[in-house]
Amino acid sequence: MALDTLSYKTKSVNAESADKKWLIVDAKDQTLGRLASRAAFVLRGKHKATFTPHADTGDNIIIINADQVKMTGNKEETKEYIRHTGYPGGQRVALAKDWKKADKSTRIVEAAVKGMLPKTKLGRAVYKNLYVYAGTEHPHAGQQPVEFDLNTIK
Numbered sequence: 001m002a003l004d005t006l007s008y009k010t011k012s013v014n015a016e017s018a019d020k021k022w023l024i025v026d027a028k029d030q031t032l033g034r035l036a037s038r039a040a041f042v043l044r045g046k047h048k049a050t051f052t053p054h055a056d057t058g059d060n061i062i063i064i065n066a067d068q069v070k071m072t073g074n075k076e077e078t079k080e081y082i083r084h085t086g087y088p089g090g091q092r093v094a095l096a097k098d099w100k101k102a103d104k105s106t107r108i109v110e111a112a113v114k115g116m117l118p119k120t121k122l123g124r125a126v127y128k129n130l131y132v133y134a135g136t137e138h139p140h141a142g143q144q145p146v147e148f149d150l151n152t153i154k
């Protein structure tokens with residue numbers, strides 16, 4: 001008796017056939033690194049059985065309450081965000097506490113998630129599926145997002 005070889009084919013999902021959902025994640029009292037790594041995991045689509053490494057098959061994530069995310073240890077005072085203007089001597093350093101004071105707390109979460117995504121065209125495309133808001137209000141009600149707990153992902 002011969003095996004049915006058609007049933008053993010690997011299914012490769014592309015961006016058009018991916019079942020993408022909209023998820024809301026509450027960042028209140030979550031640790032920044034754990035939140036970011038799990039959000040990057042879901043953005044890539046690794047939590048799905050149909051994960052395809054070369055395609056954007058992950059879900060869209062809306063992170064709310066980004067201003068209430070926790071940093072462990074002394075990171076709030078010592079964590080540095082370094083950028084360069086492109087001019088000689090143009091290196092600029094900002095501390096996490098400065099970003100929190102300047103109401104740029106969404107950038108803290110965005111930078112953490114972006115750092116955990118691949119540094120490729122696919123990584124930049126996947127990053128566009130992330131939406132971060134400081135409060136509980138967001139303009140994505142039309143997409144009918146579903147509450148999602150990132151702590152269920154290990």
